[in-house]
Amino acid sequence: MTAPNNIVFDGFQYRIQDGYYIRCGVPKIYLHRIIWEKLHGPIPEGCVIHHVDFNPLNNKPDNLQCITRSEHNAIHDGAREPMQKVCSCCGKIFLAIVSTTEYCSGTCSDKVRYYNKRNEILEKKSEYYQKNRENILANKRRYYIQNRATILNRRRNKSMGAD
Numbered sequence: 001m002t003a004p005n006n007i008v009f010d011g012f013q014y015r016i017q018d019g020y021y022i023r024c025g026v027p028k029i030y031l032h033r034i035i036w037e038k039l040h041g042p043i044p045e046g047c048v049i050h051h052v053d054f055n056p057l058n059n060k061p062d063n064l065q066c067i068t069r070s071e072h073n074a075i076h077d078g079a080r081e082p083m084q085k086v087c088s089c090c091g092k093i094f095l096a097i098v099s100t101t102e103y104c105s106g107t108c109s110d111k112v113r114y115y116n117k118r119n120e121i122l123e124k125k126s127e128y129y130q131k132n133r134e135n136i137l138a139n140k141r142r143y144y145i146q147n148r149a150t151i152l153n154r155r156r157n158k159s160m161g162a163d
Contacts, residue, residue, distance in 0.1 A: 003016065013025075020057070021059065048072045050064070050072050082096065087102070089112050
């Protein structure tokens with residue numbers, strides 16, 4: 001089962017970024033840290049929150065462990081076996097250490113982010129057009145009526161020049 005791209009926790013929206021859930025609209029605030037602090041209080045200095053199952057998207061309380069940075073580094077040094085993955089963007093086979101890695105490179109990741117943003121903008125434009133269709137068409141009609149002579153002259157001149 002894949003994790004959702006966006007979730008809401010405690011009234012804040014979190015989006016997957018760099019393999020973790022990060023709060024939208026502010027500098028990197030990681031969901032797993034927020035959950036730990038909500039249940040156990042502040043994270044001691046020099047400590048990090050470790051995902052026991054190595055899945056940074058599994059933020060269930062029993063999967064989070066507060067350990068020192070050096071313990072964390074020791075756990076992760078050689079703890080993960082590289083796995084073969086297929087890039088979701090270009091289809092290239094690559095080796096990944098984290099199971100949630102979808103792209104073979106930053107270029108592919110950027111490309112997907114660009115197209116997702118582009119599609120978001122196109123959807124918003126389409127929604128705007130659907131909501132305001134009557135007004136847009138009325139404005140076009142009004143413009144045509146007000147500028148009919150100029151428009152017809154331009155068309156006439158184009159057709160004469162094309163001959």
